[in-house]
Amino acid sequence: MTTETITVTGAGDPRPLRLRPVVAVVERYLTLYRRLWQASVFSSFILPILFLISIGIGVGGYVGSIEGVDYLSWIVPGVLVSTAFQICVGESTYPVLGDFKWVRAYHAMRAAPVQPKDIVHGHLLYMIFRVQLSIVAFLLVVVFFGGLHSPWALATLPICALLTAAVVTPVTAFAATIESDSYFALLFRFVVIPATLFSGVFFPVEQLPVAIRPVAYASPVWHAVELSRAATLGRAPSWPIVVHIGYLLLWAVIGLLAARRAFARRLED
Amino acid sequence: MADQSLISARGLVKRFGDFTAVDGIDLEVAPGEAFGFLGPNGAGKSSTMRMIGCVSTPTAGELRILGMDPVRDGTRIRARLGVCPQLDNLDPDLSVRENLTTYARYFGVTRAEARRRADELLEFVQLSDRANGKVEPLSGGMKRRLTIARAMVNEPDLVLLDEPTTGLDPQARHLVWERLFRLKQRGTTLVLTTHYMDEAEQLCDRLVVMDGGKIVAEGSPRALIENYSTAEVVELRFSDGLDSNAQYAAKLDGIGDRVDPLPDRVLLYADDGDAAVAEVHRRGLTPASVLVRRSTLEDVFLHLTGRTLVD
Numbered sequence: 316m317t318t319e320t321i322t323v324t325g326a327g328d329p330r331p332l333r334l335r336p337v338v339a340v341v342e343r344y345l346t347l348y349r350r351l352w353q354a355s356v357f358s359s360f361i362l363p364i365l366f367l368i369s370i371g372i373g374v375g376g377y378v379g380s381i382e383g384v385d386y387l388s389w390i391v392p393g394v395l396v397s398t399a400f401q402i403c404v405g406e407s408t409y410p411v412l413g414d415f416k417w418v419r420a421y422h423a424m425r426a427a428p429v430q431p432k433d434i435v436h437g438h439l440l441y442m443i444f445r446v447q448l449s450i451v452a453f454l455l456v457v458v459f460f461g462g463l464h465s466p467w468a469l470a471t472l473p474i475c476a477l478l479t480a481a482v483v484t485p486v487t488a489f490a491a492t493i494e495s496d497s498y499f500a501l502l503f504r505f506v507v508i509p510a511t512l513f514s515g516v517f518f519p520v521e522q523l524p525v526a527i528r529p530v531a532y533a534s535p536v537w538h539a540v541e542l543s544r545a546a547t548l549g550r551a552p553s554w555p556i557v558v559h560i561g562y563l564l565l566w567a568v569i570g571l572l573a574a575r576r577a578f579a580r581r582l583e584d
Numbered sequence: 585m586a587d588q589s590l591i592s593a594r595g596l597v598k599r600f601g602d603f604t605a606v607d608g609i610d611l612e613v614a615p616g617e618a619f620g621f622l623g624p625n626g627a628g629k630s631s632t633m634r635m636i637g638c639v640s641t642p643t644a645g646e647l648r649i650l651g652m653d654p655v656r657d658g659t660r661i662r663a664r665l666g667v668c669p670q671l672d673n674l675d676p677d678l679s680v681r682e683n684l685t686t687y688a689r690y691f692g693v694t695r696a697e698a699r700r701r702a703d704e705l706l707e708f709v710q711l712s713d714r715a716n717g718k719v720e721p722l723s724g725g726m727k728r729r730l731t732i733a734r735a736m737v738n739e740p741d742l743v744l745l746d747e748p749t750t751g752l753d754p755q756a757r758h759l760v761w762e763r764l765f766r767l768k769q770r771g772t773t774l775v776l777t778t779h780y781m782d783e784a785e786q787l788c789d790r791l792v793v794m795d796g797g798k799i800v801a802e803g804s805p806r807a808l809i810e811n812y813s814t815a816e817v818v819e820l821r822f823s824d825g826l827d828s829n830a831q832y833a834a835k836l837d838g839i840g841d842r843v844d845p846l847p848d849r850v851l852l853y854a855d856d857g858d859a860a861v862a863e864v865h866r867r868g869l870t871p872a873s874v875l876v877r878r879s880t881l882e883d884v885f886l887h888l889t890g891r892t893l894v895d
Contacts (some may be wrong), residue, residue, distance in 0.1 A: 339689035346686055347677055367776045419673035425639055426667040427690035427738070428659045584600070 340437025393516030464550025484570025666735030726758025
């Protein structure tokens with residue numbers, strides 16, 4: 316150990332975007348996913364297909380057509396977005412709290428030259444990848460059901476990426492703030508289930524009483540469903556596209572700031 | 585000398601609200617040294633370690649790590665630290681080797697180099713045969729060795745170990761000590777906290793005793809014993825039940841430097857233990873058992889930090 320080894324070289328980290336630690340965080344998630352992906356196949360792929368068969372074809376037989384298309388085609392984008400939503404919530408609740416409390420993986424990263432915001436960014440990028448993978452698999456199957464009516468269906472990929480950012484970041488912030496996993500029960504009961512039921516996944520929001528409709532409009536899921544439905548059916552969404560996108564972006568930006576703040580608070584004192 | 589120090593602290597303070605965890609400590613750690621923080625639970629050891637590890641901001645005072653400011657250059661400092669935390673934080677779903685390669689990537693080590701270092705370090709901590717196995721079934725000692733290996737994966741200038749052998753069985757502790765001793769021989773600077781006196785004596789060139797957030801003594805294990813204890817200690821047990829140990833202590837007054845009555849025995853601190861025993865018998869006292877032993881850091885520790893739990 317000589318003096319040279321403790322000489323400071325240059326001042327401060329000049330790079331505003333810290334790519335290397337973010338990539339390392341993503342790699343850790345991918346390594347974990349490579350070991351555990353089988354467990355997620357059922358919930359993120361087989362279950363939505365079962366939904367399509369039972370509700371789309373089964374219930375659809377009674378419903379007939381809706382807004383001028385067969386019911387199966389109508390709920391395809393809904394089930395697609397709701398699947399993305401479920402993956403986002405599932406992977407941002409217990410796994411995130413667990414990496415703080417039980418595995419303490421975030422503390423291990425923090426002891427290395429990884430900053431709290433790098434962890435948030437890495438987790439988000441991994442989640443976008445995870446969701447995109449599921450969406451691609453889902454779209455491939457749905458093509459054979461005749462559930463896609465426009466090449467615009469590919470736009471569901473960026474739409475779901477945006478939804479991922481809008482959902483993962485606030486949920487991650489919430490998971491980083493709580494001490495006990497019993498708070499997740501509240502999240503599932505009062506946020507996830509209503510957001511799944513009343514976001515235009517299985518029926519048009521217009522069927523809801525006027526007083527309840529704002530719940531749907533407030534949900535990022537509804538905006539992503541509207542955009543995706545417009546894409547797979549090849550028509551215009553109910554509100555201007557910029558409004559839908561802008562609303563999802565708003566959630567993503569506020570969520571990201573909240574998550575970065577929550578991680579920094581939990582990992583530093 | 586001062587600017588060559590890997591760690592340099594002046595009046596370092598850490599407060600959490602009204603609670604002062606670290607209350608104005610000064611210290612210097614030189615390259616190649618094995619430096620220990622010794623103290624009871626709540627003495628401020630871990631808070632100090634977290635500040636040195638740049639994950640906790642000092643409330644007041646001055647701190648330089650590797651010649652840099654931990655607040656401004658925390659990321660750059662951590663790039664050159666190895667940290668073995670008190671609570672294991674290995675990834676249970678990754679393999680033993682993946683725990684090292686994944687961690688190396690946080691330091692920007694290339695994948696090929698990470699694999700090479702992982703194999704070398706697994707060899708060093710004697711876990712090569714478990715490389716592809718899962719972390720979960722490893723014993724406490726194996727997990728701790730893996731955590732130590734992980735702390736070495738960036739070839740650090742300074743390794744921080746927070747209670748490295750707490751909770752391990754004696755065999756596992758000795759193996760960890762032996763590995764840490766090897767690191768020390770290689771010239772790696774070690775900073776560790778412990779409340780095990782034997783650990784401090786085994787590993788540390790120099791240590792500080794902390795109590796209530798303050799440093800109450802500093803020196804080599806030998807110097808601390810010389811300064812704060814006598815060369816030998818006589819342990820006397822009385823079982824006749826005639827007097828309490830406090831009363832026996834009164835009768836032993838004047839023998840050696842100090843008499844310390846405990847609930848189960850009386851300690852006599854004397855430079856010449858045998859002479860002290862002779863004096864005990866001369867006073868007509870007949871202890872049921874007599875043990876003359878060398879002073880240890882434990883005697884220093886208990887003398888300096890008190891026997892709060894006993895009292």
